[in-house]
Amino acid sequence: MKHRAFSFVALFFSLILAAPLFTAEIDPKLKQGEELLDAWRTAQAEELAANWLRENPKSPVALDLDARTKFYQGRYSEALATIDRALAVDSSDKRRQGWKLLTQFTLDVVKTLKRYESAHFVVFLDEKRDGILASFALETLEKSYEAIGAELGYYPKDKVRVEIAPDAAAFNAISTPLSQRDIEETGAVGICKFNKLMIISPRALSFGYRWADSLSHEYLHYAIVALSNNQAPIWLHEGMARFYETRWRRPSPAKDAAEDYLTPANQTLLVRALEKNQFIGFKKMEPSLIHLETPEQVQLAYAEAASAVDFINRSKGGAGVRELLATIVDRPSPRSSIGRRQRRSRKFSACRSALLKRRGKAFSRAKVSRKSKAATCASLK
Numbered sequence: 001m002k003h004r005a006f007s008f009v010a011l012f013f014s015l016i017l018a019a020p021l022f023t024a025e026i027d028p029k030l031k032q033g034e035e036l037l038d039a040w041r042t043a044q045a046e047e048l049a050a051n052w053l054r055e056n057p058k059s060p061v062a063l064d065l066d067a068r069t070k071f072y073q074g075r076y077s078e079a080l081a082t083i084d085r086a087l088a089v090d091s092s093d094k095r096r097q098g099w100k101l102l103t104q105f106t107l108d109v110v111k112t113l114k115r116y117e118s119a120h121f122v123v124f125l126d127e128k129r130d131g132i133l134a135s136f137a138l139e140t141l142e143k144s145y146e147a148i149g150a151e152l153g154y155y156p157k158d159k160v161r162v163e164i165a166p167d168a169a170a171f172n173a174i175s176t177p178l179s180q181r182d183i184e185e186t187g188a189v190g191i192c193k194f195n196k197l198m199i200i201s202p203r204a205l206s207f208g209y210r211w212a213d214s215l216s217h218e219y220l221h222y223a224i225v226a227l228s229n230n231q232a233p234i235w236l237h238e239g240m241a242r243f244y245e246t247r248w249r250r251p252s253p254a255k256d257a258a259e260d261y262l263t264p265a266n267q268t269l270l271v272r273a274l275e276k277n278q279f280i281g282f283k284k285m286e287p288s289l290i291h292l293e294t295p296e297q298v299q300l301a302y303a304e305a306a307s308a309v310d311f312i313n314r315s316k317g318g319a320g321v322r323e324l325l326a327t328i329v330d331r332p333s334p335r336s337s338i339g340r341r342q343r344r345s346r347k348f349s350a351c352r353s354a355l356l357k358r359r360g361k362a363f364s365r366a367k368v369s370r371k372s373k374a375a376t377c378a379s380l381k
Ligand SMILES: [Zn+2]
Pocket: 001, 002, 217, 221, 237, 238, 241
């Protein structure tokens, strides 16, 4: 997620879609299908739904999976018609009602947008208000496709869907998991979910934002989900997305990669965290950075996570991150390997803390030296 609206509608969605957490157990087959969809394995989910419906054509839960699959494929009208068939059998399921609303709202937004296409992406945006972004968005995405492909070895087979919401209301409607606080306070401007990338138009913000980097950032999340079978922890997601988001326009990174991913404000946050020993633990970053208490904490978390990815990159090169992602994919965790993994994890945490401290100290020294320089100049005047 990249950090900026939420109305009660979105809060309603969040509660409804999460309903099974505190109500009835979710059907195991539907759960299996949803897990496939959340790892972008739509063809497998489609097959599962088709077989299920062949056995039981009127099962509302099978229809739910079929509708969900169509939604993830961007076939919103068909998804809506399928949900209506499920609701005709059982209209009391709160989660099904929530999905109907999300599908309807998404359809209402997307039917006003125009489709633009390149070799590997399909972008939907408001032709009148945002038409000027179309060719630049596709060019950025194609460059990201090449740059990220070269770094991570990932080239999606199907074209990736991108929706650029023309305003905050539209962004709210399609980006369900975000709350008004997420968008207003933490400045969330993009999200990768439902097998697509979504950002808000830079025209909708008073001062705009680095929207091209945000597109690239969300594309990285897309790649990480596919490469890790949706198993990557948030710190790795956000760390990699921040670390690599500028790679589309800087194919060879700066000598000190931190220049690309750490703004002066981020450096100050790291220095302060070092002085007070108040780094944010990786566990606290789950399930999303948007749940952290302040915008400063969100930025600090990004800086820490990207520094950790920088650390892996320095130690093992680009292969280090690829290896890490490969070990995450559906790996059974036999008891014999747990101790080794815990030892490795402790060693990684210790090394990462050392890097953060070194980086923090370097920034502190740079600040002091800038201060002394300023004092010298002032005294010469
Ligand atoms: Zn992100």
